[in-house]
Amino acid sequence: MKHDVEELLKTHGVKPTPQRMVIAEFLLDTHSHPTADDVFQAVKDKLPVSLSRATVYNTLNALVAKGVIQEVTTEAGRVRYDANMSDHHHFVDIETGTVIDIPAETLNQIKLELGDQYKVRSFHVTIFGEVVSGKSKE
Amino acid sequence: MKHDVEELLKTHGVKPTPQRMVIAEFLLDTHSHPTADDVFQAVKDKLPVSLSRATVYNTLNALVAKGVIQEVTTEAGRVRYDANMSDHHHFVDIETGTVIDIPAETLNQIKLELGDQYKVRSFHVTIFGEVVSGKSKE
DNA sequence: TCTGTATTTAGAATAGTTCTAAACGTGGAC
């Protein structure tokens, strides 16, 4: 099999229920960075029972908490989910909103070009960390 | 005066009403990257009339559309507003959520250190542009 | 002054997400 989803969930401490398996399987099989509703729509008919949105959100939140997937935010107010946990950045096509993975080594020293496949209009570095010294600048 | 808000709005094609002036003034005076509700709370008692949330959203959207301010997204599902239109990135304190401006030249060639004031835990490059060639990777 | 148009307002509507309480399912304890 391409993915041993059951094993993946177990090793991350998530009990592999049918709902969680089918959600994780969908995320592992796509590169589309789907929203919660995208996941719900894609998965709801793959189960013999009706699927609740609450289960989709519970599962996505659990998978994020356990490090199986990550959240990706490319536009204000839309949360997307990503099973690609390798070190990578995101290229957003400003015409379609499509989110494409860019391996970290592709950006070894940030340049304004990414090669000829992508035309960079702008980029934004979001840094997460801690303030060490107390030099307030407000 | 520190800011000629009226002139700023006029030069960007936004008619300077009292509501718009007080909202723009607040944004220009802070480095706190406030949310729409932060703006509403900060500004609502500075006007002789009651202020509607719709006006706050209308104004923020108009100022973004005209390039007077920009939206900043540092955490999933929270839109913040920023009157600093210089070329800069954002440092997010992961303990408090505080958003701090980092001038672009500080990151002349992305390193994992920012100097001793900030300890970088992780960073994410979001790139906006257009796909040129048709080499689909899905 | 009159009037057309832009702006503002309060509240309804919508969208995304979380919460609640009841029903369900299942892996041990016996």
Next chain:
DNA sequence: GTCCACGTTTAGAACTATTCTAAATACAGA
């Protein structure tokens, strides 16, 4: 094998952020 406790799922209510709607208001220009 039966039972039960507990984790999971479900439907729908609740909540939050934002947008929409329709009516009132402001006001620049004729």
